Amino acid sequence: DSARESTMAQLKRRTSRVQVRFQRANCRTVLPVKVEEDGTRTIEHTCVRYVHSSEDDSFHPTGIVEYTAVQVHAALRRGGLSHQEAEETIATCGKNEINVYVPGILESLIGEFSDFTYIFNSIGTWSYMVYSSWNIGIFWLLLTLGSGTYRSLFIVRPNQKKIHELARLHTRCQVLRAGSWTEIQ
DSSP, X not given: OHHHHHHHHHHHHHHHHHHHHHHHHTTOOOOOOEEOTTSOEEEEETTEEEEEETTTTEEEEOOOOOOOHHHHHHHHHHTSBOHHHHHHHHHHHOOSOOOOOOXXXXXXXXXXXXXHHHHHHHHHXXXXXXXXXXXHHHHHHHHHHHHHHHHIIIIIXXXXXXXXXXXXXXXXXXXEETTEEEEEO
């Protein structure tokens, strides 16, 4: 009877491990891992910084802190963060910045032409070229390639570049560090 119970317990453990593996697998995204100078492994996804935890071999969000009014007033009375605390916070949470990815020219074109509309239009274009009127098919092909290239490189990509520049707003600000106001960028 005890052998049967141990077999059942072992089966339950294996089943739960498989379930956990599938739960983690259904929400995976491939991202580059950055290794900091101190060996900390981090990733950035949707403007949130994640730090690797060796305990469960996964990344956890950092820098998500909600201060109460009492905590803010206490920090103001203390003279703000010390220089060491500020450096530790930057090391843990990362810089206060938003990185917007702008794809290259080839990647923009591939992204544009892999849309369902272009794939569907290409069926009609190739049908004309192979089975019917090659001149109409070539005209459709040139029209599709021209409009897609124009939209991708002269409308979508410049707008992505503008958003990238807007997100990179650099300004100087006053912070309270170790009891004195200093200007940082």
